Amino acid sequence: MEFKQVECFVAVARKCSFSKAADVLFLSQPAITSNIQKLEKELGIILFDRRNRNTTLTKGGEEFFPHALEILNARDKAKMALDPDNKKIEGVLEICASTIPEQYLLPHIIKAFKEAYPQVLFSIRHKDSKEVAEEILVGKTNFGFIGAKYPNEGIKYIDFFEDRLVLITSPEKSFNTDSISIKSLIGEEIVLREEGSGTRLLIERALKEKKLDINIFKSRTINYSLEALKKMVSLNIGISFASDISVKCEVASGRLKQYEIEDLNLNRHFSLVYCNNRYLSPAEKKFKDFVAAWKWNNIDI
Numbered sequence: 001m002e003f004k005q006v007e008c009f010v011a012v013a014r015k016c017s018f019s020k021a022a023d024v025l026f027l028s029q030p031a032i033t034s035n036i037q038k039l040e041k042e043l044g045i046i047l048f049d050r051r052n053r054n055t056t057l058t059k060g061g062e063e064f065f066p067h068a069l070e071i072l073n074a075r076d077k078a079k080m081a082l083d084p085d086n087k088k089i090e091g092v093l094e095i096c097a098s099t100i101p102e103q104y105l106l107p108h109i110i111k112a113f114k115e116a117y118p119q120v121l122f123s124i125r126h127k128d129s130k131e132v133a134e135e136i137l138v139g140k141t142n143f144g145f146i147g148a149k150y151p152n153e154g155i156k157y158i159d160f161f162e163d164r165l166v167l168i169t170s171p172e173k174s175f176n177t178d179s180i181s182i183k184s185l186i187g188e189e190i191v192l193r194e195e196g197s198g199t200r201l202l203i204e205r206a207l208k209e210k211k212l213d214i215n216i217f218k219s220r221t222i223n224y225s226l227e228a229l230k231k232m233v234s235l236n237i238g239i240s241f242a243s244d245i246s247v248k249c250e251v252a253s254g255r256l257k258q259y260e261i262e263d264l265n266l267n268r269h270f271s272l273v274y275c276n277n278r279y280l281s282p283a284e285k286k287f288k289d290f291v292a293a294w295k296w297n298n299i300d301i
Contacts, residue, residue: 001042003075006068008035009047013065014094014140016054024092024123069139073279090119091283094142096132097124098198099226100243101145101270105161108299113290120283129198136273142284144273147198147243157271158292165202165266166244167259168251170236179260182210189238190217194224198268203241206264230256241266245301 011021022029045060132144193200223229233240250256272291
């Protein structure tokens with residue numbers, strides 16, 4: 001068994017694609033396929049189900065995946081122990097991010113990090129907050145940026161941005177004051193994010209504190225896209241809740257109205273999440289420390 005074979009296996013498992021794994025590892029797709037076939041022959045099992053559109057792990061592949069991570073982790077630890085002066089800040093950082101961090105926050109961090117460390121490349125995938133935490137736990141990605149915390153001893157969080165949700169409505173709809181109570185919204189139609197999103201989780205938790213739930217609204221439309229949600233609200237299909245930073249342009253242009261909910265705690269932090277017991281490469285450690293020290297002073301979000 002060769003390290004390159006294990007690297008190829010982990011990359012395909014994470015990307016669910018031979019071609020995307022080839023891009024990440026800077027190899028040809030035939031080279032990826034050849035390494036996987038050799039590994040399967042040595043292990044005596046089929047690692048991937050190639051019949052579907054997306055390449056997925058077989059049961060044997062799922063069982064081998066954590067062992068593959070341990071193999072690569074042990075190799076990287078040994079390399080650093082034997083050559084502690086090898087501090088090259090280069091490589092590919094794989095990141096999963098939920099909607100708000102991905103669209104409004106992460107680009108600023110990546111721009112500044114790449115100015116300092118131009119040899120580092122990024123591979124970014126979109127997932128909701130719950131999916132990001134799950135992928136970190138099983139080792140399918142290195143870092144995540146999310147707006148909700150899921151307590152687990154296997155993962156750690158670094159808060160890097162304070163956020164708050166606001167009520168948004170169409171210009172046609174208006175309330176008497178800029179600050180309203182949640183009970184004044186009973187019976188309203190609402191457009192919600194999908195279950196698993198940090199925004200949806202925060203709303204549900206805040207309502208629960210008031211012994212309420214989303215059934216106070218007359219009807220609910222579920223939307224997986226923030227941009228589509230904002231458009232639906234602007235067309236007066238329903239009210240919604242969104243991060244203050246995500247609606248600044250629409251509110252300034254008059255396409256949306258924004259209100260504070262005076263009796264709900266809709267404050268939260270966006271966080272970097274990473275695996276608690278996984279070895280971090282020099283580039284990964286540098287990025288973690290970079291985010292932990294990040295300041296939003298004088299940055300126009």
